Amino acid sequence: MLSADEQSAFEESIARVRALATRALQRANQENGENGANEAISFTAQLHRSLDSVAAQAASSGPVPDCKAGCAHCCHVRVEATEPEVFRIAQHLAAQPADTLSGVVARLRQHIANAQNGAMRQPCSFLAEDRCTIYHVRPAACRKAHSLSVLHCATQAPEIPQNLRLLLDAEALMAGTALAYRDVHLPASAHELNAAVLAALTDASAQERWYHGDPTALALPLRIDVS
């Protein structure tokens, strides 16, 4: 629970990020004509760099997170990403060799089918040997994820101890950026990562529809066929 002062500082941070990001997105839109969709998608890299910097500062001033490379407990729970983040991941994957891409699509389909059949906890489709295979384009939710006690993660405790300062700074960046996208009429809401990336990879019209303001651009058919 935040004090009134903390709540007001948090809201001011969101407003500050929103104003800066809206101006940058408007400029990108005006200056890039037909390439506007790609520029708007690339803009998520700025959010991601800011999040990485906030996480690094928090770790250096302490408390130090218990997270280490190769520890992937948090890659077995539901992860969400916004439309521009999803399209950035899809663009990265689409540039991979054809057999790599078809393997990713098969894993995504299987993941979603498992979820539709009731699987509550399964590895993210991008996890291989406990490492993230899309580390450089992973979404904001993964960048802000951290734990002050790996034991809590390993035992699937209902609450994971976290650094509140880091959480607030990360949430302000994420919320302010999402609001900025909406200010320029681009949908930016939370979608389950695996399903949304599959939609972006398999529907050639999805990115263009998103850029024209369609909030259903990342919708998938109700059932996924893995046969």
Ligand code: SF4
């Ligand atoms: S995108 Fe990468 S970091 Fe995020 S849940 Fe998947 S494997 Fe883990």
